[in-house]
Amino acid sequence: MNINLEEKFAEQYDKKAHAIYFTPGRVNLIGEHIDYNGGLVMPCAITLGTWLAIAPNQDHKFRFKSLNFENESIVESNVLNEKDGNHWANYPVGVINEMIKDGKEITGLDFLFYGNIPIGSGLSSSASIEIATAYALNTHFNLGYDKLELVKIAKRVENDFIGLNSGIMDQFAVAFGEKNKAIVLDCETLKYKMVDVELGKYVLAIINTNKPRELADSKYNERVAECQTALKQLNEEITLHYLCELNAEKFALHSHVITDEVILNRATHVVKENDRVHLAAKALNGGNLEEFGRLMYASHESLRNLYEVSGKELDAVVDFCKDYEHVIGARMTGAGFGGCAIALLEKGFEEDFAKHLTDYYVAKIGYPAAIYISEIGGGPTSL
Ligand code: ADP
Ligand code: MG
Numbered sequence: 001m002n003i004n005l006e007e008k009f010a011e012q013y014d015k016k017a018h019a020i021y022f023t024p025g026r027v028n029l030i031g032e033h034i035d036y037n038g039g040l041v042m043p044c045a046i047t048l049g050t051w052l053a054i055a056p057n058q059d060h061k062f063r064f065k066s067l068n069f070e071n072e073s074i075v076e077s078n079v080l081n082e083k084d085g086n087h088w089a090n091y092p093v094g095v096i097n098e099m100i101k102d103g104k105e106i107t108g109l110d111f112l113f114y115g116n117i118p119i120g121s122g123l124s125s126s127a128s129i130e131i132a133t134a135y136a137l138n139t140h141f142n143l144g145y146d147k148l149e150l151v152k153i154a155k156r157v158e159n160d161f162i163g164l165n166s167g168i169m170d171q172f173a174v175a176f177g178e179k180n181k182a183i184v185l186d187c188e189t190l191k192y193k194m195v196d197v198e199l200g201k202y203v204l205a206i207i208n209t210n211k212p213r214e215l216a217d218s219k220y221n222e223r224v225a226e227c228q229t230a231l232k233q234l235n236e237e238i239t240l241h242y243l244c245e246l247n248a249e250k251f252a253l254h255s256h257v258i259t260d261e262v263i264l265n266r267a268t269h270v271v272k273e274n275d276r277v278h279l280a281a282k283a284l285n286g287g288n289l290e291e292f293g294r295l296m297y298a299s300h301e302s303l304r305n306l307y308e309v310s311g312k313e314l315d316a317v318v319d320f321c322k323d324y325e326h327v328i329g330a331r332m333t334g335a336g337f338g339g340c341a342i343a344l345l346e347k348g349f350e351e352d353f354a355k356h357l358t359d360y361y362v363a364k365i366g367y368p369a370a371i372y373i374s375e376i377g378g379g380p381t382s383l
Helices: 005-013 090-101 125-140 147-162 169-176 216-234 248-257 261-285 289-305 312-323 350-365
Strands: 019-028 043-056 061-066 069-076 109-115 181-186 192-196 202-208 327-333 340-346 370-374
Touching (some): 005 043, 005 109, 043 169, 043 370, 061 090, 090 125, 090 147, 109 125, 125 147, 125 169, 147 169, 169 181, 181 261, 202 350, 248 261, 289 312, 289 340, 312 340
Parallel strands (some): 061 109
Antiparallel strands (some): 043 109, 043 181, 202 340, 202 370
């Protein structure tokens, strides 16, 4: 972190911070658009994240300040369940709210947040601020929640209080992340396995296309519906709850029942992407990063051509990476149509990569992308 949060807290509140916490953001390494098809995702926590300093107060209020936003918020404890428009403090307010509803005693507290995750770019700054708040409260008030309970609280905040119909991956990844490990997660059953990711001479480059994600929501719903159509047609021949119950081989035996080419493409992506997650876990277990990189490229191709959720900005980044000698794999990550791409970049080439990618991207797209270098980091901690 390039700022001193303790000092900032003292400046803002004229008293000492009682405790400081860190919570990461996340990327999904592979397994895209398959969580709602019973497939596996493979997210990891990143070393970009949200810092939170807190101190108790005696006046039964909750004060929220963020170094990322000008507008602060002061909430009386008896109006916690009211949402304040689009105010960022709705995230921490929602968390306190959920815990109080759950019968916990939470008394006045002053908060100061700072995040170095690009906000609104698909790296889950929202899950990060939710889990940061939940983790801090759980620790400070000794509430006795386990990690999965914190994840579920944060998800309820995002779904019911913020009003975003998202799955559990983000909160899960942020809370369960471990250094140099990816999480292979079934978002339906919440069964998961940790996989070692020894990046060795590589780092994770995260490239924010800086393109607003305006299409993402409607297209997301459209893809969900298309997958349901494929599932329905396959069920004329074989009983299935999810597309990902089939691997590519079994899918090939039944895919003839899908008559529409677009629907067939969507289902083909889903089934093969899920196979790729299994192959990726195997590659990582065997320490074969090159193979993992190839699977990242294959995932991107499939999202671009079969699932059609990429776009010229994400494609420009991945096309550049393919031609750049010191990258062994790259793909869009998240819902698509903008947001971020990730790449496995050889250490020592960070500056060279950023310079050449920026030139290429600006020439093609007209404005710069933002490049972040990250490692695979751990979950929430007290500092
Ligand atoms: P993403 O999760 O992809 O970054 P979202 O739109 O889901 O994007 O969440 C971003 C919102 O989360 C911000 O607009 C803000 O309300 C809140 N947020 C995230 N990080 C911070 C922070 N450091 N300080 C205050 N609010 C934050
Ligand atoms: Mg979010």
